[in-house]
Amino acid sequence: MTAATLAALIATPPATQPWTEPARYWPALGAATAQLDPVFATVHVGALAHNADRLVARASGTPLRIASKSVRSRPILDAVLALPGWAGVLAYTLREALWLAQDSPGRPGITDVVVGYPTVDRGAIRALAADPALAARVTLMVDDVAQLDLIDAARREADGPGATELRVCLELDAGFDSRLLGFTGARRSPVHTVAQAEALARAIVGRPGFRLVGMMAYESQIAGTIDDPAGRPLYARAVRAMQRSSRAELADRRAAAVAAVRAIADLEFVNGGGTGSIESTSAESAVTDVAAGSGLFGPHLFDHYTAFSPAPAAAFVLPVVRKPAPGLATLLGGGWIASGPPGPDRLPRLEWPTGLAMLPREMAGEVQTPVSGPAAAALRVGDRVWARHTKAGELSEHVDELVLVDDDGVVGSVPTYRGEGKVFL
Numbered sequence: 001m002t003a004a005t006l007a008a009l010i011a012t013p014p015a016t017q018p019w020t021e022p023a024r025y026w027p028a029l030g031a032a033t034a035q036l037d038p039v040f041a042t043v044h045v046g047a048l049a050h051n052a053d054r055l056v057a058r059a060s061g062t063p064l065r066i067a068s069k070s071v072r073s074r075p076i077l078d079a080v081l082a083l084p085g086w087a088g089v090l091a092y093t094l095r096e097a098l099w100l101a102q103d104s105p106g107r108p109g110i111t112d113v114v115v116g117y118p119t120v121d122r123g124a125i126r127a128l129a130a131d132p133a134l135a136a137r138v139t140l141m142v143d144d145v146a147q148l149d150l151i152d153a154a155r156r157e158a159d160g161p162g163a164t165e166l167r168v169c170l171e172l173d174a175g176f177d178s179r180l181l182g183f184t185g186a187r188r189s190p191v192h193t194v195a196q197a198e199a200l201a202r203a204i205v206g207r208p209g210f211r212l213v214g215m216m217a218y219e220s221q222i223a224g225t226i227d228d229p230a231g232r233p234l235y236a237r238a239v240r241a242m243q244r245s246s247r248a249e250l251a252d253r254r255a256a257a258v259a260a261v262r263a264i265a266d267l268e269f270v271n272g273g274g275t276g277s278i279e280s281t282s283a284e285s286a287v288t289d290v291a292a293g294s295g296l297f298g299p300h301l302f303d304h305y306t307a308f309s310p311a312p313a314a315a316f317v318l319p320v321v322r323k324p325a326p327g328l329a330t331l332l333g334g335g336w337i338a339s340g341p342p343g344p345d346r347l348p349r350l351e352w353p354t355g356l357a358m359l360p361r362e363m364a365g366e367v368q369t370p371v372s373g374p375a376a377a378a379l380r381v382g383d384r385v386w387a388r389h390t391k392a393g394e395l396s397e398h399v400d401e402l403v404l405v406d407d408d409g410v411v412g413s414v415p416t417y418r419g420e421g422k423v424f425l
């Protein structure tokens, strides 16, 4: 399916929300995809439309920048970008950004791609510096003069120093030292204070060949940290207390850092936040766009936030291939484990039929996953089990395509990055 057709399908959120009744939703998805041979992954277009609409509503008018790592399918990125409320991409590698920004037959490149993480890929830097059209569309992330040095060394081989001006974004660390939980945050940048941000901004503008166009600060301890973990009420209270304090601290520090840097450079954008923090990040007047990606697919990590609950738009299907004992069934595949601190929450969640459990000594396996539980006895060879990944974009690394479904059947498919022969991380 083309991005334009998909954009039309997801332009309006559906009147009904079938996923709110799991006992109908998952069997309906099963019927809709009965002709397909598992293993495959699906995206429900109604749920995707609902999620995209909710994310925009939560941002209260602040544009959303789509976090591509949480999607990893070019037609879906293009389709969401065609919706009101969305503008620009937050990419995860420079090679990816160049690919997304490049015009190709029938697909105009995306004109605003910020690489959300620093790059030391000299070949990709050379390619960027050698192409002024791409250099006008792609913005590099920096938090250290050492990165500027590396970029300069790489591009000296392409165009001589400074011939093509490269757009850069300064990353401010958004971490928070919590009294209750210790340091929280993703250790993203050495630039933490206003004075450090100011000093790096001066270093960038004083250097030929770079244009400081943006700032970014990602508060992972709020946006990416669940505040309602199942069965851990005390920990949940500590997390929520930390998040309240962190929000207040960051709002002040971000506003001051942005003001200080704006006095040095004409910033086009200030990005922050993610799916889990849209309300608070968009409420800060210093922020001009908020990143969001995971909330589109609604992976199961996002079942545990108090402020919002995305529809389970993305899922995958594993077939039952054998019955090692009457009370067990063995699924093909299943070991699609998410990144992050290892633990049970990184395992796929078995959604349907309900009442299935992985075996503690096996869990989700490389090639097979035995399951027990009340529903396992009833499973027969050839039956299917529906599952959801913990995270959003990592699902796309396991399949060539995402099958698009609605309540009545399969409506098409779109390639993942992998399906287009692209693996970036």
Ligand SMILES: Cc1ncc(COP(=O)(O)O)c(C=O)c1O
Pocket (backbone or CB within 6 Å): 067, 070, 090, 116, 218, 223, 224, 272, 273, 274, 275, 276, 291, 292, 293, 294, 295, 392
């Ligand atoms: C820089 C940055 N911004 C935003 C996000 C949030 O993305 P999502 O909306 O998929 O949680 C992330 C995720 O890790 C990120 O690294």
